[in-house]
Amino acid sequence: MxxxxxxxxxxxxxxxxxxxxxxxxxxxxxxxxxxxxxxxxxxxxxxxxxxxxxxxxxxxxxxxxxxxxxxxxxxxxxxxxxxxxxxxxxxxxxxxxxxxxxxxxxxxxxxxxxxxxxxxxxxxxxxxxxxxxxxxxxxxxxxxxxxxxxxxxxxxxxxxxxxxxxxxxxxxxxxxxxxxxxxxxxxxxxxxxxxxxxxxxxxxxxxxxxxxxxxxxxxxxxxxxxxFSFNDHNYILCVVDTGGSHADLTEDYAACPREMFSVAGALSRESASEIETEELLSAIPSLRSSCGDRAILRTLHFITENQRVIEMARAIRKGDISSYISIMNASGDSSWKLLQNCYSCGNPSEQGIPLAVELARLAVGNNAAFRVHGGGFAGTIQALVSKEDFMPFSNRMERVFGKGSVIPIRVxxxxxxxxxx
Structure with missing residues (x-):
């Protein structure tokens, strides 16, 4: 035309x-x-x-x-x-x-x-x-x-x-x-x-x-x-931009797959997807010296997160928003504790993602979910908040992270x- x-x-x-x-x-x-x-x-x-x-x-x-x-x-x-x-x-x-x-x-x-x-x-x-x-x-x-x-x-x-x-x-x-x-x-x-x-x-x-x-x-x-529509279930999906810079984070991102592959290699596997939970747990004594504790924790995150994808997809197919919220929160906890991609060890004074997650929980409480979004280390969190809680949540977050930092998204x-x- x-x-x-x-x-x-x-x-x-x-x-x-x-x-x-x-x-x-x-x-x-x-x-x-x-x-x-x-x-x-x-x-x-x-x-x-x-x-x-x-x-x-x-x-x-x-x-x-x-x-x-x-x-x-x-x-x-x-x-x-x-x-x-x-x-x-x-x-x-x-x-x-x-x-x-x-x-x-x-x-x-x-x-x-x-x-x-x-x-x-x-x-x-x-x-x-x-x-x-x-x-x-x-x-x-x-x-x-x-x-x-x-x-x-x-x-x-x-x-x-x-x-x-x-x-x-x-x-x-x-x-x-x-x-x-x-x-x-x-x-x-x-x-x-x-x-x-x-x-x-x-x-x-x-x-x-x-x-x-x-x-x-x-x-x-x-x-x-x-x-699937979150809106049809009375929820708003959004991301919150904490304002953190992604500059100089290439090594942080690259370390996540590298450490998982190191554990897989130590277990004679090509990738973390081939490792079973019990196999990983049994090998921890030797893996601590060959790969390090963080690599083990990140691989454990991979195994459990891989299963959560199946469970969250099942919840979506059933229209079970309550189960979805519960699993989404578990995903966020795993990224925070095991994957450890909520802030960079090279810049510990900047922790916008953990701050945003905790502020979001204080603002809304139950029946909502929050997690690091994407590669992590800086940037955004993802939130799933009910429509009636969205304005108080948005106001609280934007007072800290600035006007327009809360970005509602539709699938x-x-x-x-x-x-x-």
Whole structure:
């Protein structure tokens, strides 16, 4: 569709119905669409792509050791308007950045100086398409993301998956499977962005809805989608941004899988997913000297958290919100006591996550759940609070962490898609 046609359609009943089905409300889509379209001529053939952020519901630091996770895509998304180019160049503008990104796709080798940049993700995703035999090419456009950076809602994974969905739509007839796009996103983040990560974030963004994901075969994860609304059970799911910085935490993140793998190796296993509880407990005397106590505790977290994913998925299927809340709290306790990813040992004076969890419990008490969200060590907690308790809870938290620090989220049923009328 041309720019002129898109803008004429924005307020049509068909468009509004489509937006409601995806976002649950209008989500300020009119203003976003007008911003995205500003860089195109009226007759330009423009295509629109949307990728949701994700929230981790259970499975804290389990995906990297071939475990299970429970994740949900959220209504906050990265939205892009693009048109193909014939010269193999990518020119992208993004809200919040003064300069546009320009990249020549003729060179797809990793560039060390680009690590950690948006350019590295574009190059990495394109290289992933190329290495898998998919078609790729240049494009021009704009991106507008409503996923707050540092919120634990996977803004970087959403961008990776968005770029993959754009290449799938423009050059592969939208035929690249969602999980394949997720794998390419992980490849780009690991090799080009130079950040260690598992496959959970990208998979949740790509697939959509609430998904139970089994990574026992990491190259072919099993994904089981479920329909569930916390809102229908009188609860609001949200994250609380404590304001902590993720800078200089790469080693903290990397130590979690590394220590679990060290225990697995000591037990002649490939990953923590192959270890039984009794086997671990029996081996503790020797593991203390070979791997260390923290590695043992983190592996015990993995084993119990892996089981909690099954139990929380079962509670969702039954609509049993009471059991879900109980297990969610147990997940948070395990991350705090065993996984130990609620603050960094390198910066013990900054403990925003433990502070937020305890303040939340004091504000609400029973019939609510709180846990570290995502990779941890700094950043956000996740909270599940009843609708009647939400305003007192929100007010208490924002007095400490600032206005807007409490971010309500809704589960979005659709993953990364091209928007069409």
């Amino acid at each position: 041309t720019k002129k046609t898109w803008l004429a359609a924005v307020n049509s009943p068909a468009w509004n119905s489509r937006i409601q089905a995806i976002y649950g409300d209008s989500s300020g889509i009119d203003k976003r669409m007008h911003y995205l379209m500003e860089c195109f001529d009226n007759d330009a053939d423009v295509r629109i792509f949307s990728t949701p952020g994700r929230t981790e519901l259970a499975g804290n630091h389990t995906d990297h050791n071939r475990g299970r996770v429970l994740a949900g895509s959220v209504h906050l998304d990265a939205l892009a308007a693009v048109t193909p180019r014939s010269d193999n160049k990518v020119i992208l503008e993004s809200a919040g950045y003064r300069k546009s990104f320009k990249l020549d796709l003729s060179d797809l080798e990793p560039i060390p100086q680009e690590a950690g940049s948006f350019a590295s993700l574009i190059r990495g995703v394109t290289a992933g398409f190329s290495s898998r035999g998919y078609t790729f090419g240049g494009f021009k456009g704009r991106i507008h993301s409503r996923i707050p950076a540092g919120s634990g809602l996977s803004s970087s994974a959403a961008i990776e998956v968005l770029l993959g969905t754009i290449l799938s739509g423009l050059y592969n007839e939208n035929a690249v499977p969602a999980v394949e796009i997720a794998k390419i996103g992980k490849y780009a983040e690991n090799r080009y962005f130079n950040k260690p990560c598992g496959l959970m974030d990208q998979t949740a963004c790509a697939v959509g809805g609430i998904s139970s994901i089994d990574f026992s075969d990491p190259d072919n994860p099993r994904v089981d989608k479920m329909d 979005r049923s659709q993953g990364s898609i091209e928007l069409v009328l």
